[in-house]
Amino acid sequence: MFVQRCINCESEFGLDERMYVCSRCGDLLDIERSEPLGQSVEDLRSLWLERLKSREARDRSGVWRFRELLPFGPEDAIVSLGEGNTPLYDAPRSADYCGITSLKLKHQGNNPTGSFKDTGMTVAVTQALKLGMRLVACASTGNTAASLAAYAARARMLCAILVPEGQVSDAKLAQALDYGAKVLEIEGNFDVCMRVIQELAEQSSLYLVNSINPFRIEGQKTVAFELAEQLEWQVPDHLVVPGGNLGNSSALGKGFRELFSHGFTRKQPRISVIQAEDAAPFARFFSGNGEGEFINESHPRTLATAIKIGAPVSWRKAWRAVRETGGQVITVSEQEIADAKAMIGRDGVGCEPASATTVAGIRKLVSDGAIGKDESVVAVLTGHVLKDTDYVIKYHNQTLVTEHGERIRGTFANSIMRVAARPCAIENALKGLS
Numbered sequence: 001m002f003v004q005r006c007i008n009c010e011s012e013f014g015l016d017e018r019m020y021v022c023s024r025c026g027d028l029l030d031i032e033r034s035e036p037l038g039q040s041v042e043d044l045r046s047l048w049l050e051r052l053k054s055r056e057a058r059d060r061s062g063v064w065r066f067r068e069l070l071p072f073g074p075e076d077a078i079v080s081l082g083e084g085n086t087p088l089y090d091a092p093r094s095a096d097y098c099g100i101t102s103l104k105l106k107h108q109g110n111n112p113t114g115s116f117k118d119t120g121m122t123v124a125v126t127q128a129l130k131l132g133m134r135l136v137a138c139a140s141t142g143n144t145a146a147s148l149a150a151y152a153a154r155a156r157m158l159c160a161i162l163v164p165e166g167q168v169s170d171a172k173l174a175q176a177l178d179y180g181a182k183v184l185e186i187e188g189n190f191d192v193c194m195r196v197i198q199e200l201a202e203q204s205s206l207y208l209v210n211s212i213n214p215f216r217i218e219g220q221k222t223v224a225f226e227l228a229e230q231l232e233w234q235v236p237d238h239l240v241v242p243g244g245n246l247g248n249s250s251a252l253g254k255g256f257r258e259l260f261s262h263g264f265t266r267k268q269p270r271i272s273v274i275q276a277e278d279a280a281p282f283a284r285f286f287s288g289n290g291e292g293e294f295i296n297e298s299h300p301r302t303l304a305t306a307i308k309i310g311a312p313v314s315w316r317k318a319w320r321a322v323r324e325t326g327g328q329v330i331t332v333s334e335q336e337i338a339d340a341k342a343m344i345g346r347d348g349v350g351c352e353p354a355s356a357t358t359v360a361g362i363r364k365l366v367s368d369g370a371i372g373k374d375e376s377v378v379a380v381l382t383g384h385v386l387k388d389t390d391y392v393i394k395y396h397n398q399t400l401v402t403e404h405g406e407r408i409r410g411t412f413a414n415s416i417m418r419v420a421a422r423p424c425a426i427e428n429a430l431k432g433l434s
């Protein structure tokens with residue numbers, strides 16, 4: 001019922017062929033349904049809702065609940081940690097900050113390992129199990145590593161992770177270590193790790209689960225289904241996501257495309273991707289109207305280490321999502337990211353730095369007139385606030401410094417006060433509270 005199909009030459013391959021790119025032309029693969037759905041939109045909508053009441057792991061997972069749109073059968077054993085079903089928050093302070101009437105935040109940081117990667121990993125590791133793989137591997141800026149380590153542990157598989165030395169937050173490394181993965185620090189950035197692991201995957205029997213693997217994208221696309229359901233199947237005018245390796249924007253594009261083509265929704269949201277100013281090859285490509293070659297950034301720099309990526313593997317798929325939906329790709333500065341992050345925190349939500357590019361980007365798109373004041377906007381927050389506490393503390397005590405040595409202003413800084421252990425001292429300290 002499903003095949004792997006090259007996005008360029010349209011060659012088709014079976015689902016059980018372990019491959020990451022087209023063996024004919026080398027381009028990316030998508031998983032596509034080869035037959036019609038077979039169930040009505042109404043029946044599926046109510047079936048998916050009904051499953052929320054079930055106690056079965058397969059029904060409770062926010063990914064597998066939508067299994068009619070996934071390339072597996074009932075006979076396949078799944079590897080799940082209860083991923084998905086994440087909240088969609090109203091964020092009035094952030095909306096105000098952006099200059100729009102309302103803003104919703106889809107918080108993918110509320111996944112089992114604290115990032116959106118879990119929705120893709122449950123599917124990729126399930127496929128690894130189906131293929132009988134013993135060793136799974138990835139290159140990572142930290143979240144993919146934490147996620148893969150957890151799912152591999154659940155599946156009792158061996159797990160190897162390549163990370164750029166000194167560029168991954170302690171919280172993410174701690175997760176991968178606790179889940180028992182072999183963590184290999186590589187001299188070089190994420191792009192170097194990615195290149196090496198791709199070379200190795202071609203020669204050896206390890207299973208690569210970076211988002212170049214189309215099964216990862218299948219899992220991550222379900223966020224579109226969940227979001228549409230949360231909005232009573234009215235999709236927002238704009239969906240805004242951070243861009244690093246560009247798997248997430250590709251997956252959301254695919255998810256909304258499928259919903260639209262099956263008749264679940266009447267339109268697709270405009271998908272806009274936000275990058276950090278000095279790690280922005282996709283934004284550069286976009287500003288050149290996608291003409292000419294895609295030029296990688298050889299020295300990507302940003303304190304939002306999750307998206308410190310200069311050679312995104314999925315850019316072609318992400319380009320399709322942006323172009324098809326009429327979205328934008330823009331950059332935001334380190335200062336804008338830091339302030340937007342603090343503002344999201346004031347809504348009681350919180351997120352990691354990479355996720356805050358969204359709110360910073362929306363603010364810019366509103367001021368440029370690309371987003372109207374009363375349009376409906378959803379930002380996808382990709383990681384939990386506790387993923388990078390070092391950054392948070394430094395912002396609030398005003399010691400956050402960019403890689404170029406520029407100090408970030410603590411526009412919304414909230415510093416810790418030292419107070420004597422006396423009630424009157426505490427009372428005094430609280431006088432300034434507003």
Ligand code: F0G
Pocket residue numbers: 115117139140141142143144145211242243244245246247248249306307352354355382383
């Ligand atoms: N936000 C967070 C928190 C991430 O961890 C990542 C990617 C992104 C956004 C960008 O998503 O790559 O799909 O465009 N992190 C990867 C990792 C690269 O290894 O954890 P993307």
